[in-house]
Amino acid sequence: MSLFTSIKLAMRNIKGNKLRALLTMLGIIIGVSSVIALVSIGQGSSKSVTDSINSLGTHLLTVNISNTDVPFTMDDVDKINKIDAVKNVSPVLSGRVTLKNGETTTDVALTGSNAAYKSVRNLSVSNGRFITDIDMDYRQKVIVLGSETAQTLFGMENPVGQKLLVNGDSYKVVGVLTEKGGSMGENTDDTVIIPFSTAQRLLGTTHIQQFYAQAKNEASLNIAMMMIERNLYQTFGDSDSYTVANQQDVMDTMSSVNDTMTMLLAGIASISLLVGGIGIMNIMFVSVTERTKEIGIRKSIGARRKDILLQFLIEAVVLSALGGLIGVGIGLIATKIYAVATGSDVVYSVAMMLFAFLFSLVVGIIFGVFPANKASKLNPIQALRFE
Amino acid sequence: MVEAIIHMRDLVKQYKMGDNVVTALDHVTFTVEKGDFVAIVGPSGSGKSTLMNMIGCLDKPDQGEYILEGHTVNTLKDVQLAKIRNENIGFIFQNFNLLGRLTAVENVELPLIYRGMKAKERRECALRSLEQVGIVDRANHYPNQLSGGQQQRVAIARALAGTPPILLADEPTGALDSKTSQEIMDVLIQLNNEDHTIILITHDRDVAQKAKRMIMISDGRLTETEGTQHESVHIH
Ligand SMILES: Nc1ncnc2c1ncn2[C@@H]1O[C@H](COP(=O)(O)OP(=O)(O)OP(=O)(O)O)[C@@H](O)[C@H]1O
Ligand SMILES: [Mg+2]
Numbered sequence: 001m002s003l004f005t006s007i008k009l010a011m012r013n014i015k016g017n018k019l020r021a022l023l024t025m026l027g028i029i030i031g032v033s034s035v036i037a038l039v040s041i042g043q044g045s046s047k048s049v050t051d052s053i054n055s056l057g058t059h060l061l062t063v064n065i066s067n068t069d070v071p072f073t074m075d076d077v078d079k080i081n082k083i084d085a086v087k088n089v090s091p092v093l094s095g096r097v098t099l100k101n102g103e104t105t106t107d108v109a110l111t112g113s114n115a116a117y118k119s120v121r122n123l124s125v126s127n128g129r130f131i132t133d134i135d136m137d138y139r140q141k142v143i144v145l146g147s148e149t150a151q152t153l154f155g156m157e158n159p160v161g162q163k164l165l166v167n168g169d170s171y172k173v174v175g176v177l178t179e180k181g182g183s184m185g186e187n188t189d190d191t192v193i194i195p196f197s198t199a200q201r202l203l204g205t206t207h208i209q210q211f212y213a214q215a216k217n218e219a220s221l222n223i224a225m226m227m228i229e230r231n232l233y234q235t236f237g238d239s240d241s242y243t244v245a246n247q248q249d250v251m252d253t254m255s256s257v258n259d260t261m262t263m264l265l266a267g268i269a270s271i272s273l274l275v276g277g278i279g280i281m282n283i284m285f286v287s288v289t290e291r292t293k294e295i296g297i298r299k300s301i302g303a304r305r306k307d308i309l310l311q312f313l314i315e316a317v318v319l320s321a322l323g324g325l326i327g328v329g330i331g332l333i334a335t336k337i338y339a340v341a342t343g344s345d346v347v348y349s350v351a352m353m354l355f356a357f358l359f360s361l362v363v364g365i366i367f368g369v370f371p372a373n374k375a376s377k378l379n380p381i382q383a384l385r386f387e
Numbered sequence: 388m389v390e391a392i393i394h395m396r397d398l399v400k401q402y403k404m405g406d407n408v409v410t411a412l413d414h415v416t417f418t419v420e421k422g423d424f425v426a427i428v429g430p431s432g433s434g435k436s437t438l439m440n441m442i443g444c445l446d447k448p449d450q451g452e453y454i455l456e457g458h459t460v461n462t463l464k465d466v467q468l469a470k471i472r473n474e475n476i477g478f479i480f481q482n483f484n485l486l487g488r489l490t491a492v493e494n495v496e497l498p499l500i501y502r503g504m505k506a507k508e509r510r511e512c513a514l515r516s517l518e519q520v521g522i523v524d525r526a527n528h529y530p531n532q533l534s535g536g537q538q539q540r541v542a543i544a545r546a547l548a549g550t551p552p553i554l555l556a557d558e559p560t561g562a563l564d565s566k567t568s569q570e571i572m573d574v575l576i577q578l579n580n581e582d583h584t585i586i587l588i589t590h591d592r593d594v595a596q597k598a599k600r601m602i603m604i605s606d607g608r609l610t611e612t613e614g615t616q617h618e619s620v621h622i623h
Contacts, residue, residue, distance in 0.1 A: 301501065302498055
């Protein structure tokens with residue numbers, strides 16, 4: 001019997017008992033669809049973590065200073081800037097301020113930093129200019145607005161060149177940042193940036209408690225980190241006064257946690273596939289018993305063992321393949337719904353879908369072989385006598 | 388001299404049930420010639436079906452020799468037996484044994500499928516043999532939409548489809564009323580006239596009288612009576 005005829009026959013037997021076929025395939029459907037949904041969502045969240053960490057800036061080291069007894073000043077920052085492996089250093093000072101333009105007021109996060117901050121944090125200016133070193137030196141009351149803040153305060157007007165009040169003090173808007181979107185709890189669209197020295201005065205602090213250092217390149221990141229740690233150790237005399245965090249480390253940890261979770265969930269889903277396979281085997285055994293007479297008839301008119309074996313094997317494989325296909329469909333739909341409902345990133349992996357589908361085929365073959373073998377070995381006379 | 392199509396010598400088949408041994412066939416020696424129409428009659432449990440299964444290569448004897456169209460059947464492997472069942476033998480059963488999920492014409496196609504015939508050719512052959520038994524108008528009906536007599540015609544068409552030289556019918560009229568039985572017998576007689584060798588099992592003496600030869604079986608042993616169509620006319 002040709003393969004095509006066998007598949008047609010199998011489809012017919014499946015159609016003859018739709019509810020049972022559906023229940024039989026359920027295990028495979030659940031297995032395949034959950035593998036696909038979980039992996040797509042998992043890889044999506046891995047990707048969004050990586051993306052958002054990258055968007056904070058590349059080759060970035062974050063230094064936090066907890067010791068306030070020993071003052072850490074711009075001179076110390078400049079020393080770190082002289083380290084070979086370090087390209088840029090940006091001290092940062094954060095606070096919340098109230099902005100006022102005419103009748104419009106808004107509360108935003110304010111960051112005080114230097115000219116290098118633009119490169120360190122991967123920012124770009126859509127209109128006007130960024131803060132310069134001269135602004136720093138002269139404690140200029142200039143301000144760069146995040147795109148959303150600019151929109152709130154000035155609407156459709158061009159804010160560059162206009163004045164606004166920061167906690168009651170008059171500042172001149174020199175630039176607007178390009179819209180970037182939020183990442184890792186920070187949203188630069190919703191902030192304002194002023195020169196570091198100006199911010200020190202505004203917020204009433206003299207100490208530097210946090211700064212970013214950008215390494216020259218990927219390769220020099222570790223050297224930069226070591227040199228900075230050595231430098232800080234010299235300044236403070238102990239290693240508890242500061243922490244140096246490597247962007248890459250954070251990223252690696254996050255994505256490895258994510259990958260582990262994804263693999264774990266996919267593993268659980270695979271078990272469901274296996275259980276689905278056992279379900280198919282179970283039903284195929286029932287089917288062989290129910291169709292004993294049919295097997296007897298087929299053998300009496302010349303079916304060989306091979307023909308009967310193939311008939312039942314193909315039926316099992318068609319069941320599992322159909323289940324696999326439906327599973328892929330449901331998995332995709334579930335992923336799409338999740339993506340739309342939560343606004344999260346998802347990654348559709350064709351390789352993964354192919355794998356899940358092929359896995360369901362293999363499950364069908366493995367678990368279909370036993371019942372098919374049983375059917376093919378039936379004695380034709382006894383099978384014919386079966387009622 | 389007519390060619391022997393079936394030759395059995397000293398065939399023995401026993402069933403062991405614990406200590407109890409049932410000898411279903413007891414040293415059966417038996418020859419059927421090409422074009423023969425043999426009726427096998429005997430009481431229930433006498434071994435008729437066992438003999439039929441043996442002739443049809445569904446079962447193997449414990450002892451003895453069976454030669455079918457030159458093949459020594461008792462030495463053949465399963466695959467070769469399946470081929471013989473497919474090409475040399477057409478089975479007709481008491482309870483028709485059609486597959487309920489398939490239409491009449493698809494049932495008739497079955498033996499051709501196992502022969503590897505192409506779909507189009509297969510359909511033509513199947514329709515031709517349905518035509519031959521006069522039921523081609525029901526080709527697309529399912530078995531449960533057909534009467535017993537019609538189902539048996541479909542079953543005969545299936546047995547005929549592969550044009551096997553031998554037709555084996557195990558009580559083909561057993562489940563039918565006398566009028567329908569008569570019709571089915573007419574179909575078989577017609578087929579015999581068209582050169583098919585037919586072996587028929589029956590309980591019914593009237594049915595058996597229509598065959599060219601009648602063989603009695605009891606307790607697994609054969610005795611042949613001089614019963615031919617012409618003589619049966621004298622009896623009645
Ligand atoms: N599989 C089997 N196992 C044990 N004994 C069997 C088996 N098949 C047949 N027999 C025995 O062999 C003998 C012949 O059986 P068979 O079926 O050939 O009878 P029959 O002549 O066809 O009867 P009927 O007219 O009722 O169909 C019986 O005694 C039966 O009990
Ligand atoms: Mg019988």
